Every structure is written in structure tokens, then in C-alpha cells.
Amino acid sequence: MSDMILxxxxxxxxxxxxHAxxxxxxxVKRGQxxxxxxxxxxxxxxxxxAIMNLVRKSSGRVIFDGNDISKLPTHEIVLAGIGLVPEGRRIFPNLTVYENLMMAAYSRTDKEQIVEELQYVFNLFPRLKERVKQLGGTLSGGEQQMLALARGLMSRPKLLMLDEPSLGLAPLLVKEVFEVIQKIREEGVTVLLIEQNALGALKIADYGYVLETGRIVLEDEASKLLVNEGVKKSYLGIA
Structure with missing residues (x-):
């Protein structure tokens, strides 16, 4: 098995x-x-x-777990093992926590496995278990983000992609979100993370890419990007 998952x-x-x-x-290496x-x-x-085929590629390829998934429809990409937690949480406010989680398993029939996955996400997010019958819209911002992360994990992805998971959260909750991302990785899930909070992201990441106007302008181990003078000045607010 290759150590390169994506x-x-x-x-x-x-x-x-x-030209975006x-x-x-x-x-992305497995386990990173x-x-x-x-x-x-x-x-x-x-x-x-574009990786999820939610927008059309003009050109280029995406290889996941050794297979070219460039032209697969989104639902088949999910079945192949990629999960996406989009920016803005996108939970269903009028459904309960339980119903929100089950929406991620709506096409599946393996009930025992679904029960296992519910237990898995409740172990990661005990607060959600306490609020299992509560409507999603009545949760705090931090709890809604935890619900979005838990829903993303319900399909047991090999790779979880997170788009701005700490956006709009209070500093204490941001810390909690980053701790949860590390826990997710410890559970064996590879993570591809987008973050405006570059400092927080680089502190927990193994590797980083810096994008400017649609291009990668710099890449390195996250620990090296943290001390890179250009990155410190432009993205970390450190002169």
C-alpha cells in the first residue's frame, strides 16, 4: 500500500x-x-x-488511494473514502443531532455498522451524545461545528477534508476544534485542512502549502513554515 493517499x-x-x-x-500522505x-x-x-467534483475541473487529475477519481460523481467519491466538511457548517437546523448524523448514512443499509459509527462519533464528541434529541439550530456555534465534523466522520472516510472549521468561533472553541482534528488523525483518518487561522493550522499539521491567487507559492514541513519569515509576516501576523 502506497503511503500517498491523495x-x-x-x-x-x-x-x-x-481562472480560480x-x-x-x-x-497528502496517509496518516498526515x-x-x-x-x-x-x-x-x-x-x-x-474540485477534488470532490462539486465544481468542474478545466484540466488536471485527482488520484485517491491509487485510483484516478477525476471523473467520478461526488457520491462515488464519498463512497471511495473522502469526506468533506464544508465552510459554514451546513447542518440541518430543523433536524435533531441524531437526524443530522443519520443524513450522512441515508443511502446505507448496514445497520450494525451505522450503530458502530454513531458510537465512534459520540466517543469523539460526548457533548453531542448529551444533545442527541436537540434540534441542530438550537446548538451553540461550537456545538454546530462539532456536529458538522461528526457528520463528516459518519461515513468513516479515509481522508477528511475540512474547510475553515474554526471560522467564527471563540478562541476557546477554536482550541477545542484543533484538538478534535488531532484526535481524528489519531483514529487513523488522514486530514486535509483549510484554515484562515494559519498559526493554529500549522501547529497541528505535518505539512503545509501556501496558496496565492490560485497557485502554490511555497510548500514545506509545517514546522518549517512556522518559522519562515515570509509566512510569519504575511499569514501569522508575526513581524
Whole structure:
């Protein structure tokens, strides 16, 4: 088994006349946390959406677990083992915590496995177990983010892609989210993480890519990016 779980090769994405992603190539090794950092509009979210075939690629390939998934429909990509937790949580406010979680397993018939997965996410997120009958819309912002993460894990993905999981959360909750991401990795799930909070992301990541206007301008081990003068000045707020 290759240690490379994901490879994106020369990815281009256009929105009409706008060239949003300009030849991005990146790799994610099995068992790692890899982060993409960059300003708004750098092409980070579009890259994740293109991997999932939620937006059309102009060109480029996506290899996952040794297979070319470039042209697979999104639901088959999920079945292959990639989960996406989109920016903004996107939970169902009028459904209970339990119903939100079961929406991630709506197409499955393996009831015993689903029960196991519920137990798995409740072990990771005990607060959700306490609120299992509560409507999603009545949860706090932090709890809604935990629910979004738990829902992303319900299909037991090999690779979980997270788009801005700490956005809009209070500092204490941000710390908790990053701790949960590390726990997810300890459970054997590889993580591809997009974060405006570059400092927090690089502290927990193994490897990082810096995006500017649709291109990768720098890549290195996360520990080295943390001390890179250009990264410190531009993304970490450290002069």
C-alpha cells in the first residue's frame, strides 16, 4: 500500500472567465494532517470542491488511494473514502443531532455498522451524545461545528477534508476544534485542512502549502513554515 493517499496533479479550475485555480499539484500522505493556507480568494476552497467534483475541473487529475477519481460523481467519491466538511457548517437546523448524523448514512443499509459509527462519533464528541434529541439550530456555534465534523466522520472516510472549521468561533472553541482534528488523525483518518487561522493550522499539521491567487507559492514541513519569515509576516501576523 502506497503511503500517498491523495495526489492532485496540475489542477485548473475556471469560473467563467476567472481562472480560480492555476495548475495546483499537491500530495497528502496517509496518516498526515496537511494544511492549505492563504488569503481569501486564493483558491483553497475551490481546490477541495474540485477534488470532490462539486465544481468542474478545466484540466488536471485527482488520484485517491491509487485510483484516478477525476471523473467520478461526488457520491462515488464519498463512497471511495473522502469526506468533506464544508465552510459554514451546513447542518440541518430543523433536524435533531441524531437526524443530522443519520443524513450522512441515508443511502446505507448496514445497520450494525451505522450503530458502530454513531458510537465512534459520540466517543469523539460526548457533548453531542448529551444533545442527541436537540434540534441542530438550537446548538451553540461550537456545538454546530462539532456536529458538522461528526457528520463528516459518519461515513468513516479515509481522508477528511475540512474547510475553515474554526471560522467564527471563540478562541476557546477554536482550541477545542484543533484538538478534535488531532484526535481524528489519531483514529487513523488522514486530514486535509483549510484554515484562515494559519498559526493554529500549522501547529497541528505535518505539512503545509501556501496558496496565492490560485497557485502554490511555497510548500514545506509545517514546522518549517512556522518559522519562515515570509509566512510569519504575511499569514501569522508575526513581524
Amino acid at each position: 495526489a492532485v496533479e496540475n489542477l485548473h479550475v475556471h469560473y467563467g472567465s476567472i 485555480v492555476k495548475g495546483i499539484s499537491l500530495q 494532517i496537511v494544511t492549505l493556507i492563504g488569503a481569501n480568494g486564493a483558491g483553497k476552497s475551490t481546490t477541495l470542491r
